[in-house]
Amino acid sequence: MAEFSSRGYFALPGPKGQNCGERNLQRSSNFRQSLRLPQFGSVSVAIMRISAYNWTHIVACLLVGVTAMLLSFGALVTTYEAAMAVPDWPATYGHNMFLFPWDEWFHGPWDLFLEHGHRLLGAVTGMVTLCLAAVAWRSSVRPAVRWLAVAAVALVVIQGVLGGARVLLDDKTVAKVHACTGPLFFAVAVAIATLSRRSAEVVAGGATRLPVALLVAAYLQLVAGAQLRHLDATVDPATFRGLVALHILGAVAVTVLSVVSAVVLGEDGSTAARRWSKGIVAFVIVQFLLGCGAWVANWGVPSSILPEGWQLAEPLRARSVGNALVVTGHVVLGMLILGASVVLAIEAGAIGRAAGVREGRASERAFA
Amino acid sequence: MRFTFIMAFVATAVGCGKTPPASFRLNMVQATKTAAPESGMEKPWSSWANDRQKQVATILEAMYGTPDAPVALAETGLDLAKLQLAAGPVRSDIVGRKNGLYREHCAHCHGISGDGMGPTAAFLNPYPRDYRPGKYKFKSTWRDARPARDDLTRVLHDGVPGSSMPSFALLPPAKVDALVEYVRYLSMRGETELALYTYAEQELGVDDTMPTTKEFLVDEILTPIVEKWQGAEEARIPIAAVPTTLDFTKPGDDPANHESVARGRALFHGDGGCVKCHGVTALGDGQANDYDDWNKVIVEWGKEVAGGLGASQDDAGRAAWLHAATDVIEGDALRPRPIPPRNLRLGLYRGGRRPIDLYRRLYTGINGAPMPGVGPSGPGGKGSVADAEIWHIVNYIRSLPYEFDGELGADRPMVAKDRL
Structure with a gap:
């Protein structure tokens, strides 16, 4: 039986008291010997140490970080309506994207800075995703992680094409699809990072499917939010009213599911599941406040339902940094809630469990 | 193979759902209100009304263009360069200048046509301003006069406290100026549309078509509208000298x-x-x-239509008009608020x-x-x-x-x- 190791899937059966690093070095050494590699003294030791790292997990974590930055930039692009700041694609004003002059990027218009930065981050994300897929397929990670890495490559390609189509067609429908695919990709990246972190046995359990429902609700809430964010001005008020109602219903669903998940997992969940579920509840509370702030920033105090005295004495300033941060923060926090829901679902054993068990057996066969 | 399938799916999804280009909406309240049928009309009322609306739409497009490609007739005195900066979808041109200012900053509340019926309008109190009648509340001119250019600039710069209208003080003056010009353009277009409906109601018979001569459209319809706007600068109210018995630099209880x-x-x-x-x-x-004037139109016409629906409807044309009017009041206008x-x-x-x-x-x-x-x-x-x-x-x-x-x-x- 494998033991828990924060280092991840290299945690193998071994004598008690032996630390993970020693076990991993031992395993790497055996592996090198089986390939009849020559000894090169300290260099060989260094290679062994490097190979002892859980590279899939490391690259996946890097991907999560880069994707979070990419989506935040994307949210800012939408907030400032900067999506069409660069009329061509994949070139930027005729330049190769990577060769676009830095001084023009930094000292040009703000919307150009955002859009070109979003494109560059998108390219970096694509490269990191390819690296992740390569590392995952060359490592002894679970098959589920490998296939998720493949899905991530497919998604990042689709997302890139959608981004290009949004510019070339100048179409809001494509923008909405683009905005819905981004969080999906982020969720996959978080899932890879979480599943590649630990051994199969740790994810046993999963008495409740609530985290899965929360995960789905969190994603659908982002989809509903994207419809509001990328609203076309030709839409009639009744449609907008329906979208707002949908978004509020989604908020209620996410709130209820996050609270119930925290209560249920607080009683019989793992330590990590308890922590994540409580963290999500805290996120949701902040998200509610940011949602109210986003409404006020966009459309003022809702005087139809609040007393007249609640009106702001000074009108808000359109395109102010404060407004942009509140509105963008609402989107980014929604994405973080989705990511946290993915982690919670895995930690609670609601998803990834079956794949983990299969991997556990495969590991046992491989090292028997 | 899988990649091909995915790309085909994306292309299909994008192709099917492409957002149609923006177009100006007709003022359906006025179009229907002024198209009450005469008794004994042979042609079905809906067909006749559609024909008239098409005539108006064609004339308006010829005189004012579309939301993506505005037209500024010389007689209007509007600056086409400013209109082009404000019109169209939000995008930067080849020199990096951002166009589509109206759609970026205004259209979500005021609507593409400036009818105050943007997507968010129903949630706002007061409702966003409907530019089409050419009436503006906060100005320095006589009550019935059009606002001066700096009146509109001031509203944009300061916003309207107690409403959802924000301040655009952070926008460069050139952009605010372009938006002011576009608001004037939408108002002139809306007033032209109203004038056409009024003319049709008062002057045209059932079988008549709307004249399209320059004399009619420019001299008879457009000129009176433009004169009001161009005369706004001279229509400012006089400001009396502040009496010596008061001092605004001190509080009221001083x-x-x-x-x-x-x-x-x-x-x-x-x-x-x-x-x-x-x-x-x-x-x-x-x-x-x-009610304010914008809501009062709906309230009073709604009462008239409700009264008509309650009466006998032997005339098929009138029955069709009343039902169309009901649909317009419920679907093309916001619920009136006192x-x-x-x-x-x-x-x-x-x-x-x-x-x-x-x-x-x-x-x-x-x-x-x-x-x-x-x-x-x-x-x-x-x-x-x-x-x-x-x-x-x-x-x-x-x-x-x-x-x-x-x-x-x-x-x-x-x-x-x-x-x-």
Whole structure:
């Protein structure tokens, strides 16, 4: 039986008291010997140490970080309506994207800075995703992680094409699809990072499917939010009213599911599941406040339902940094809630469990 | 293979759901209201009405273009370069200049056509301004005159406190200027549309088509509209000198202003007639069941249609018109809301809080709203309050948020706490 190791899937059966690093070095050494590699003294030791790292997990974590930055930039692009700041694609004003002059990027218009930065981050994300897929397929990670890495490559390609189509067609429908695919990709990246972190046995359990429902609700809430964010001005008020109602219903669903998940997992969940579920509840509370702030920033105090005295004495300033941060923060926090829901679902054993068990057996066969 | 499938799926999804190009919406309320059928009409009413609406739409497109490609006839005096900066979808051109300012900043509330029916409009109170009748509330010109260019600029720069209209002070002046021009353009277009419907209702028979000659469209329809806009700069109200008995640099309870505030209070309760709506307490608790002009059209026409539906409908054309009118009232107009008188103790003035802003509101009233003016209704007229005396009412109004209101039986000032 494998033991828990924060280092991840290299945690193998071994004598008690032996630390993970020693076990991993031992395993790497055996592996090198089986390939009849020559000894090169300290260099060989260094290679062994490097190979002892859980590279899939490391690259996946890097991907999560880069994707979070990419989506935040994307949210800012939408907030400032900067999506069409660069009329061509994949070139930027005729330049190769990577060769676009830095001084023009930094000292040009703000919307150009955002859009070109979003494109560059998108390219970096694509490269990191390819690296992740390569590392995952060359490592002894679970098959589920490998296939998720493949899905991530497919998604990042689709997302890139959608981004290009949004510019070339100048179409809001494509923008909405683009905005819905981004969080999906982020969720996959978080899932890879979480599943590649630990051994199969740790994810046993999963008495409740609530985290899965929360995960789905969190994603659908982002989809509903994207419809509001990328609203076309030709839409009639009744449609907008329906979208707002949908978004509020989604908020209620996410709130209820996050609270119930925290209560249920607080009683019989793992330590990590308890922590994540409580963290999500805290996120949701902040998200509610940011949602109210986003409404006020966009459309003022809702005087139809609040007393007249609640009106702001000074009108808000359109395109102010404060407004942009509140509105963008609402989107980014929604994405973080989705990511946290993915982690919670895995930690609670609601998803990834079956794949983990299969991997556990495969590991046992491989090292028997 | 898988990649090909995915790309085919994406291409299909994108192709099917592509957002159609923006187009101006007709003013369906006026189009239907002015198209009441004559008895014995042979052609089905809906077909006849559609034909008339198509004629109007064609003329408007020829005179004003589309939301993506505006046209500025020389007679309008509009600046096409500014219109092009404000019109169209939000995108940067080849030199990096951002176009589509109206759709970026305004259209979500005011609508593509400037009809005040943008997607978010139903949630806002008050509703966003409908530019089409050419009526604007906060301006420096006579009540029925069009606003001067700097009146619109000021509203954009300062926003409208107590409404959802934000301040665009962070936009460069050139962009604000382009937006002002586009608002004027939408107003002229809307007024032209209204004039065409009115002409059709009054002058055209059932089988007549709308004239399309330059003499008719420019001389008869467009010129009177443009003259109003171009005459706005000369239509400013006179501003009386501030009496020496008041000092706006000091608060209302300062001894230097006691006499002025007392005089203002007397006018507020007396000749000014302010208490009728704002109430003796100035809390806005007087008459509160009136509508502004934009809502009043819907309310009154709604009553007429409801009355017609209740009567016998032997005439098929009239029955079709009444049902179409019902659909328009329910689907092409926002639910009418009464306009409550302002609570003057909040210190929240939508048209601006400077003494000069309050003076102008008092002098001409608020165009389109039930608020009447205490000054003359036009040049050479006589108001209910002398021009210079209006400053005392201004002084009294400015003192209201800080006044100890004995009439309410309270021994504390009506300040921020009471707003809640």
